[in-house]
Amino acid sequence: MSVLLQLARNARGILLVALATSLISGFGNAGLVALINQALGASRTRLGELGLQFLVLGVVVLLTRTLSQTLFMYLGQRAKATLRMRTIHRIGEASYRHLEQQGAARSISVLTGDLDQIVMFFVSMPALAMQGAVISGCLIYLGYLSWQILLFALLTICIGAVGFRIANGRALFHLRASRRREDDLVKHFRALFDGAKELKLHRERRQTFIADTLATNVEAVRVQRTRGYVLYAAAASWGSFILLAFIGITVFVLARLYPVSLHVASGYAMVFLYMIMPIEALLSAIPSVSSARVALERIEQINADLPVERADAATDAVASSFTSIALDGATHRYFREKENEVFTLGPIDLSFRPGEIVYLIGGNGSGKTTLAKMLVGLYKPESGHIRLNGNTVDEGAWDIYRQHFSVVFSDFFLFDSLLGMRDANLDDKAHDYLKHLQLDHKVSIKDAAFSTLDLSQGQRKRLALLVAYLEDRPFYVFDEWAADQDPLFRDVFYQQLLPELKAKGKTVLVITHDDRYFHLADRYVKLDYGQIVEAGAGAELTAH
Template sequence: MSLLLYLIRNSRGTLLIALVMSIVGGLGNAALVALINQALSASRDGLARLGVEFLAICLVVLVTRTLSQTMFMQLGQRAKATLRMRTIRRIGEASFADLEKQGSARPLGVLTQDLDSVVVFFVNLPVLATQGAVIVGCLAYLGYLSWPILLCAIATIALGIAGSHLISAKALFHLRSSRKREDELVKDFRALFDGAKELKLHKARKQAFIDDIIAPNVEAVRVQRSRGYVLNSAAASWGNMILFVFIGCTLFILARLFPVSPAVMSGYAMTFLYMIMPIEGLLSAIPTVSMARVALERIEQVNADLPEEKMHPATHASGFDTIALEGATHRYFREKENEVFTLGPINLTFKPGELVYLIGGNGSGKTTLAKMLVGLYPPESGRILLNGAPVDEAHREIYRQHFSVVFSDFFLFDSLLGMRVNGLDAKARTLLEELQLDHKVNISDGTFSTTQLSQGQRKRLALLVAYLEDRPFYLFDEWAADQDPVFKDVFYKHLLPQLKAKGKTVFVITHDDRFFHLADRYIKLDYGQVVATGKGSDLVADTHQENARPQMSA
């Protein structure tokens, strides 16, 4: 696997030393068995020499096992941190459209449970290496005692491994399936919290969600995970049984076929009995290896599904003369209507220092247009022009830096990340007072004291953040929808004109027809198409004329 090779390359020296330590410890264990077998028939003088050797090897085993386990634990945590940051950076560098398509459940599972599976694998590596070395050392000792019986032992072990592999392959299938189902569970668990209000207010909905949606998935995960572990246990039991069968064959059949001394036969029996534990240790590690394999596959798949955007090295955008959408379109599937919605083709131009309102009914594509305008959705046909030059993939990142946006479904971070402005806290406190948030929120070193506010207050805090970004183009998506009349007046009559006076382009998605006359220009969208544009004052006049027409009686 490429990810496993990536981890090995990044920790080659430490991994090699840890493996050598584990192998030395395992061979030391096998040497202890050989010394014990020799001691059973040794003379009094020989026992003293063997005792000194036994003590020395015990110390070597203790030191090497302790060091190898420590190093492998550190490797496991380093691998987890490396893969976690690699995936986080990939998420950060992926396109917004790919992030929406991917969803959050699978990446969250990868960043938590799957990475823990990789750590468990690394923690078990010293067991695998040590026990493997014990088995190799024991086999070498068995070959020293009698090579014909050794060949029979190798054939027996090969048979045990083949059977275990076949059973483990079926176990891996169930483990993979259970991890896929857990992605659905993550979404359901999040819904338990995100939809808590709705569930509390509707008992039948709560019971249906828990009993009909969550419970079947929980049970399916339990069944498949249990099958996987049971099959892995069966694989270990198969290997264990094969070893006992070989011991019986050695004592009762091979002893008749090959002329060996009773000491050799007892050595074989004792060595094989000692090998049972290491082999069981190897077989019991199969589930951790299987889960690590599934985890690495999932991590690779998430990274593959989130290709990196090509980025221009610049990180700061200067002002602009014009931003234009030229025949730009975007399509997406609407599940509720069971149809593909097409936005565009859109032909619009924006200049500095103008205030533009976007109006239209729900579902007309206003937010989708906003996301395409700010560069979150690349046009599927047509193009976006910045100062007359097409915005290609390599320059889309720097293009996006022209915008400060507060979407209707905005996310509010608890600190002013990425802002390096002299007197930032003082500017933020002034805005907190103007937005009447200073009694709720304080700021220190660019960090808010709290974001646990009402939706209207959170929007005001998001507006503060956007204002401090001081970018050339501002976009507000239904910002005033959750505000009281006082703050609506502040927003439309003071904040927006202030931004315009600074030479900013201000683009407002709104339904507040009381303030339409304040717009320099309006754009009306209906089912993905621009159906009207004009001056805000003209729109108000048309509205008044429409309201003044005599109404027909029923």
């Protein structure tokens, strides 16, 4: 709940006004009951005075209630936006490896569903404050009528609170469990779209996925959510039962033990009846508070699982050309689910210099993409070092190190605009590259935004290459870039585009299986089961 307390401190003034207006509205409602009770036994002259007081107090209640609801709604949306941006920044500043381990499902559910629970908490706050004030005001009025009755009322509230706490604790347990299950549901919902082709082409797979995987998880969430809310309903029913028992004992037992006037007895009855609805409203608002508590716990857990990657102040600098990049005994390990084993890449000893083309070859699963991710700083070596210009890249320098690379991975992602690029002639440069990559008939660029991304995979890769060109970094990495290109453009890539980058002094690492073009590499590196097994000149590889 520390996040909520921090938000409350940041909006202390508005929160205090919202709470004050809620309390005024609640106590005003209790005051209206007291005025009605007084009016029942008042003279004609007194009625006019009481009526004026009733009108003024009614207007005050209406205005304060409206203001309170408006302010709490504003605070709810502000809290949602603040928490959403806080989580987004945390995701953006976390290491790539932590992001991979976390997966997208949990973060997406937090950024959507859980944050809506926070808004609902703030929406219910006026009711909680107002109904609490109404109940407090009624209890004060009861004490004014009879202190013995007030003591009995407080004892009854304590008994009710114990029973409510027990049921509420169990309900909270089921809510937490169902929220964890919803993370799996989000993942399966994404698979329903991402795997649509495979599901359509295999009827039994589709039926099994829907009937077993999805239906099972949907039912599990339904059962646990239902148990949670049934327990909340039981807690609310317990509260109502205790109140009715209190009314019955007071009217039929205590009234005989402590004889009271007709005016006081009617006051009891009116206050008791009036308190039923505020108490039920207060109890029905409790689930939203518990849901918000669960949501806040999940948000804090997400942030705890994504530690911020430390960056030195120097990371604000722009990456410059390098004289050397070297991997010195660098290793990386990760678990492969399909093979049910830990895969170890390295130790890798490898160096690069400006203005060379290096081919990285090897079979599928040999660790080529993992090596590329470690080279560009997405994975930090678990042992060994990466050196830039002879200096070890330490914990605070990874961000500036990564800015030396432009990469197009095989599972690349295209944004719909050229984000983060500041150049007065950006559109013109981009248009020239569109022509060079034979995309000008498909895509146009205006105000740094692409007209469309609805392209074939090969064309999208060319667009990703265009983005890499415009980044103009000293080191380029292409992971199976040519795999989706037609034979003509594949030839253009190896024989024109790569030599052009080399002529500009760029270092290029190409992960490839295209043995027809091996002779164009300045040198090659071959991986097998995470180890470098061969290295040499490209011409030697072709001859071999």
